[in-house]
Amino acid sequence: MTQEITFSGDPSRNESVFGREVKACRLEGTAAIVTGASRGIGLAIAERLVAEGARVCITARKIGPLEDAAAGFPEGTVITVAGNSDDPDHRREVLDTVARKFDRLDILVNNAGINPVYGPLMDLDLEAARKIINVNVLASLAWVQDVYRHEGLGFASRFGSVINISSVTGQTPSPGIGMYGISKAAIGHLTRTLAVELGPRIRVNAVAPAVVKTRFARALYEGKEAEVSSKYPLGRLGKPDDIASLVAFLASSDASWITGQVINLDGGLLSAGGSA
Numbered sequence: 001m002t003q004e005i006t007f008s009g010d011p012s013r014n015e016s017v018f019g020r021e022v023k024a025c026r027l028e029g030t031a032a033i034v035t036g037a038s039r040g041i042g043l044a045i046a047e048r049l050v051a052e053g054a055r056v057c058i059t060a061r062k063i064g065p066l067e068d069a070a071a072g073f074p075e076g077t078v079i080t081v082a083g084n085s086d087d088p089d090h091r092r093e094v095l096d097t098v099a100r101k102f103d104r105l106d107i108l109v110n111n112a113g114i115n116p117v118y119g120p121l122m123d124l125d126l127e128a129a130r131k132i133i134n135v136n137v138l139a140s141l142a143w144v145q146d147v148y149r150h151e152g153l154g155f156a157s158r159f160g161s162v163i164n165i166s167s168v169t170g171q172t173p174s175p176g177i178g179m180y181g182i183s184k185a186a187i188g189h190l191t192r193t194l195a196v197e198l199g200p201r202i203r204v205n206a207v208a209p210a211v212v213k214t215r216f217a218r219a220l221y222e223g224k225e226a227e228v229s230s231k232y233p234l235g236r237l238g239k240p241d242d243i244a245s246l247v248a249f250l251a252s253s254d255a256s257w258i259t260g261q262v263i264n265l266d267g268g269l270l271s272a273g274g275s276a
């Protein structure tokens with residue numbers, strides 16, 4: 001588990017301050033899907049959404065680690081469906097299960113992402129490039145399409161929020177991971193385009209982290225963390241919880257006038273002229 005959380009789930013703790021309601025549980029009564037959530041950023045997001053009152057469906061390809069992750073949640077707050085996020089049958093199974101168990105869907109977090117290759121674009125195997133685009137970009141769009149069209153879920157008929165996980169590599173080139181950055185740049189424009197198409201009912205935003213300490217990014221910092229961190233004005237690399245707190249905000253009604261935004265979450269790295 002990535003953090004210690006107090007699970008309250010008690011909306012009666014809401015308070016009125018200066019005549020405004022301050023919600024103890026901003027996401028009380030909502031339901032969410034977080035893809036790629038057996039560890040790392042996705043798991044931290046799922047934990048945070050549950051801590052704020054949501055019920056969550058988490059996915060990942062490997063069933064064992066997914067079940068292990070789910071075991072850390074309070075009873076009744078999480079369901080799991082294993083599968084590959086770019087597989088239409090998997091998406092169908094997830095949505096049917098969410099409809100059956102939660103009977104609603106308010107929040108979709110497109111977190112699953114891959115980067116299977118390292119090296120210059122001139123050496124890139126185009127099959128690998130297609131795989132990156134399929135999982136990182138097309139599957140993110142397909143999740144939104146499938147949710148929107150699903151006959152048993154009310155995403156298209158009630159207010160909803162989509163949050164895509166992009167990356168600072170989509171803002172400025174990072175040597176060796178060019179195609180990954182291209183896919184994350186596409187996520188940014190997908191986010192803006194969907195926001196225009198799906199408003200006013202559905203808000204679509206993205207979060208673009210710099211290096212966050214997870215298994216995925218290990219090669220970027222292991223054995224050189226002090227040196228890498230020194231390029232960040234805030235003096236440290238990201239933690240999964242840094243991403244989770246922004247995602248929870250974007251999912252909540254506190255962000256009800258925010259759509260089509262790609263928010264950099266980078267400890268100041270880009271402002272300092274750095275890249276991941």
Ligand SMILES: NC(=O)c1ccc[n+]([C@@H]2O[C@H](COP(=O)([O-])OP(=O)(O)OC[C@H]3O[C@@H](n4cnc5c(N)ncnc54)[C@H](OP(=O)(O)O)[C@@H]3O)[C@@H](O)[C@H]2O)c1
Nearest residue numbers: 036038039040041060061062085113167211212214216217
């Ligand atoms: N860590 C960073 O520095 C960083 C920075 C910017 C953006 N991001 C983005 O943040 C997201 C999460 O990254 P992370 O660092 O948390 O990675 P991570 O620790 O490696 O976790 C990835 C999660 O996604 C699952 N997954 C991978 N491929 C999948 C697929 N095709 N379908 C379904 N699930 C899949 C993995 O489980 P299985 O292996 O069992 O499928 C795992 O649960 C990614 O989109 C990544 O691009 C990360």
